[in-house]
Amino acid sequence: xxxxxxxxxxxxxxxxxxxxxxxxxxxxxxxxxxxxxxxxxxxxxxxxxxxxxxxxxxxxxxxxxxxxxxxxxxxxxxxxxxxxxxxxxxxxxxxxxxxxxxxxxxxxxxxxxxxxxxxxxxxxxxxxxxxxxxxxxxxxxxxxxxxxxxxxxxxxxxxxxxxxxxxxxxxxxxxxxxxxxxxxxxxxxxxxxxxxxxxxxxxxxxxxxxxxxxxxxxxxxxxxxxxxxxxxxxxxxxxxxxxxxxxxxxxxxxxxxxxxxxxxxxxxxxxxxxxxxxxxxxxxxxxxxxxxxxxxxxxxxxxxxxxxxxxxxxxxxxxxxxxxxxxxxxxxxxxxxxxxxxxxxxxxxxxxxxx
Numbered sequence: 001x002x003x004x005x006x007x008x009x010x011x012x013x014x015x016x017x018x019x020x021x022x023x024x025x026x027x028x029x030x031x032x033x034x035x036x037x038x039x040x041x042x043x044x045x046x047x048x049x050x051x052x053x054x055x056x057x058x059x060x061x062x063x064x065x066x067x068x069x070x071x072x073x074x075x076x077x078x079x080x081x082x083x084x085x086x087x088x089x090x091x092x093x094x095x096x097x098x099x100x101x102x103x104x105x106x107x108x109x110x111x112x113x114x115x116x117x118x119x120x121x122x123x124x125x126x127x128x129x130x131x132x133x134x135x136x137x138x139x140x141x142x143x144x145x146x147x148x149x150x151x152x153x154x155x156x157x158x159x160x161x162x163x164x165x166x167x168x169x170x171x172x173x174x175x176x177x178x179x180x181x182x183x184x185x186x187x188x189x190x191x192x193x194x195x196x197x198x199x200x201x202x203x204x205x206x207x208x209x210x211x212x213x214x215x216x217x218x219x220x221x222x223x224x225x226x227x228x229x230x231x232x233x234x235x236x237x238x239x240x241x242x243x244x245x246x247x248x249x250x251x252x253x254x255x256x257x258x259x260x261x262x263x264x265x266x267x268x269x270x271x272x273x274x275x276x277x278x279x280x281x282x283x284x285x286x287x288x289x290x291x292x293x294x295x296x297x298x299x300x301x302x303x304x305x306x307x308x309x310x311x312x313x314x315x316x317x318x319x320x321x322x323x324x325x326x327x328x329x330x331x332x333x334x335x336x337x338x339x340x341x342x343x344x345x346x347x348x349x350x351x352x353x354x355x
Contacts, residue, residue, distance in 0.1 A: 014042025016144025040070030
């Protein structure tokens, strides 16, 4: 299945039916009077979130969605049939934006959550509504109200507890394949990962979390360089970042410089991302060059108050320690959120670092 995380569609709710102009014509009933019924209501366009979907691909092939209009009213005060509502399923995590103003209309983050994107028009009133002492036989009725119509943008943002960030080819895909059942494409060249991958990690007793492998970031990603903003939006919902560093590269300039370059891109894309806690880890400890450089880099981070873990996604060395830190940080983040709701203080430091 092709992964599509953005689509622009046109939606048109049904128009209200026209009111009826009618008069009673019954034998032995002189001057029966008006009996025109009301028009039916137009159908609504409704979206609902479903865990059974993981892409917006269908909307690329069907960009227009129209609900049926209401039927016209009839004589004998009969109201016209209402147009049927159109219900459309979208993946959980879909954000709806007005294409003209980019205003966020809805954000469906729970399975079964619903959003009425376009309301159907109300049916017009029949002539029976307009009788008065001065107008006993009105010969007019209302037209139905038009249904709402608009262009909207659907944007899918993955729901994950942990987002793996880092430059291309640092071992993010290998890591997620070792700790979960996800099987992303793995190769020894940059930009192997072209779509985000989700995996469910089980750790300890009854502990687990969802982890997302985000395609590699490079300098200028916030402006669209590399995979750019195409996938940066997927880290916005995560609670914790696992920031993986690779210090084995030939053009290595220092782990701190690598760390700052990625965080600079995050901050330029969305400043609020800088407030998320990060677990920093150096990968590829199975390589001699990494072990040679690692101690100096870890000391630099320690001087700045950041603890750095080391692991090898290939051999599995150090993975338990990483998962333990992630689990502990998720607990702290959850307690922090609950504390904010109760008006309590933060359970971890201002930088969000786990010590």
